[in-house]
Amino acid sequence: MSKFHSIALFFLIFFSYTVYSQKKTLQAKSITGNITIDGKINEEIWKTESVATDFIMFEPDNGRPISNDKKTEVKVLYDNDAIYISALLYDNEPEKIQREITKRDVFGVSDHFSVYINGFNDGQQDFRFFVSAAGVQMDCLATEDLEDFTWDAIWDSEATVTEFGWVVEMKIPYAALRFSKADKQTWGLNFMREIKRDVQKYTWNRIDTKIGAVIPQAGILQGIESIQTPTRLFLIPYSSAYYQQSDIGSDMTLKAGLDIKYGINDSFTLDAILVPDFGQTKFDNAVLYLEPFEQQFAENRPFFTEGTDLFSKGGLFYSRRIGGSPILEQEILEYQLSPNQEISNFPSTVDVLNAVKISGRNEKGLGIGFLNAVTEKTYATIRDNNSNTTLKEVIQPLTNYNMLVLDQRFNQNSSVSFVNANTTRNGGFRDANVSALLFDLNTKANKYNLSGDFKYSAINDFKDYNGFKASLNFAKTSGRYRYLFSGKYISENYDINDLGIIFYTNYHAALANGSYRILNPTKIFNTLKIEQELNLEIHNITGKIQEGWYKTVVKATSLNNDYFELGIVTNPLETFDFYEPREYGRYVYIPKRIASYFGFELNRNNALTFDMTPSFTKYDEKGRFNYGVYASPKYRFNDKLSLAYALEYTNMKNDRGWVDSNDSGIVFTERNREIVQNDLTGKYSLNNKMTINLTARYYWSYSKNHEFFTLQNNGYLTPNSTYSENKDRNFNSWNFDLSYSWWFAPGSEISILYRNYGLERASVVEKDLSKNLKSILNSDLTNVLSISIRYFIDYNAVKNKF
Structure with missing residues (x-):
């Protein structure tokens, strides 16, 4: 290769990297006319020169430009009520566009178009809106830790399949978003297109998978100015x-009741339920449970699942405590009865009287979450067989639950948080208060992470006691090779079980994790990740090993988009279980062991698919x-x-x-x-x-x-x-x-x-x-x-x- 060609190649590579690393900008156009959301985009006001195009593959072949026969063109308009989005999604084989009809928030086997909006452009949280080729809506609140699809906004959309591909039209009211009060808005923005039959995802602004964080890699939306947002007040009887x-x-x-959603300002929302009704929530999966702990159930009640991402910080909130089992167990009450008495009625759950939550984040990055719920006084009925009379015994007093979260984000990708969980029971019953300080710090390029926490619990019962938990974690979060080192200490009396849930305490632990992944497809795999993990937990008082394992996990997707996973976990040391004996201070020996599994799932695009583990x-x-x-x-x-x-x-x-x-x-x-x-x-x-x-x-x-x-x-x-x-x-x-x-x-x-x-x-x-x-x-x-x-x-x- 000549010197000239070498220099040209260097500049070409450098220019390509520069283009991909720069943030794209899109201008929103102000409108005054009406738009009918019908998936046709035939209004004259859609004719604007500012178009988001030149999408780039997110996965599996990260960084590859979209082909011309799949080109995608997106435009954004706005008025005082909402932003409007149109997308032309070209496809040279429109008859192959997947469009399974599902219920809301279920993706199914469909092509999708989505918009990611960050009203504060702080790289911390997206409001994501998806539309399938079948016209089904999905939406979520997204952070780097999770996508919360329990959050549901009210917005309008329509999708139509055409001879050149398919079209999406969306209207997203400002009530469904959060943004600053600035006269000139600057939002983080990205669009994603999923072509299901090829299992490919493309984004407008490139997301580099070598970097662990996705949200800071959004593009920019400008042009929204001088909007007068309407009052955000919604009633749902x-x-x-x-x-x-x-x-x-x-x-x-x-039954009859009312849900209220009120926008306190552009950043914060109040949600309240009066006389709640959870009768149509999904049933719990009851099992033969022989463990020393309570069975943990998933939360299915909408109020406690929708938009509760802030309350999950610190792991102090287990919402099934609210309206769960009474604090006085039936076995304990039976033990207290005289021989001539028996329990004729013992309610298994406690009714929720009302609940309210306030959540949101302001333009300075401060997130505030407050939740309050009150459950009613609950009685068991006891029958006296000698006198043929009944009496009532309080098994759950009037109880007040409070959660408070303050989460300050800064530098696009870091945060410091304070969390408090408080449970107050009327009368002489047990009260509890738990507080936590958390930090999550990332380098500017999102290559390294330092995180940790300190938590303190105080229990007021017939015998008061306090406890604490502390942890520190350091991780490399970018590139093919990544690692994590973690250490934690949990004291004997650390107890969050009044509003949270924890099983194992009174130990200290160290964990090391290393992983390798491919960032682009090979001749064999579309994706591949190999993970190694070493964990050791030691009981604080006895010094005995409570847990010790070495784990290897391999996850891969073939070129045919079949998924495979292999896991091997060895416990090469004798360990001891401090909970199975059901008596304080006792423990039981657990022998050495080895466990393995192999799972596979055939391509989900097939009409008939099968997974087995x-x-x-x-x-x-x-x-x-x-x-x-x-x-x-x-x-x-x-x-x-x-x-x-x-x-x-x-x-x-x-x-x-x-x-x-x-x-x-x-x-x-x-x-x-x-x-x-x-x-x-x-x-x-x-x-x-x-x-x-x-x-x-x-x-x-x-x-x-x-x-x-x-x-x-x-x-x-x-x-x-x-x-x-x-x-x-x-x-x-x-x-x-x-x-x-x-x-x-x-x-x-x-x-x-x-x-x-x-x-x-x-x-x-x-x-x-x-x-x-x-x-x-x-x-x-x-x-x-x-x-x-x-x-x-x-x-x-x-x-x-x-």
């Missing part, structure tokens, strides 16, 4: 009716091992109808665990366990606003004891030949939900739900699966039919009409 029937009898319930764990103990498999075929009949079935099977041979505590000591058992879970889900979309959904789950599990042991003070087990109580378990659970949902207007929904469920517990093990299924279906199943109507009212629309 609802009414619902429930009819419940079982062998015991039937009853009918009517077999797993195996072997203990350094004679005859003790676990094996299992997860398998799920899915079939998409057409763009409207799809069905998926999932089978999860686990078999634990000679498993060991706590079974009882009595005068002779702590009794453990050696047992065989099997778990079978079947899930069937189906969807039929009449259109992109109307969907019928099916969710059915059958779960069966048993635990069969065959040998008993006594736990010694040194943590080891010795045979116990005298224990003879029947502690076998057989557990059946059935759930069936069939629902119809119609979004008949923006933010307004009619939903009809038929629910059928039942649960059986027994101390006699039946190993025939068909007999168990027949038993639960013939049991006293509960049937519920409910209808709910929610109507969205925009104060500005009502005001204009009057």
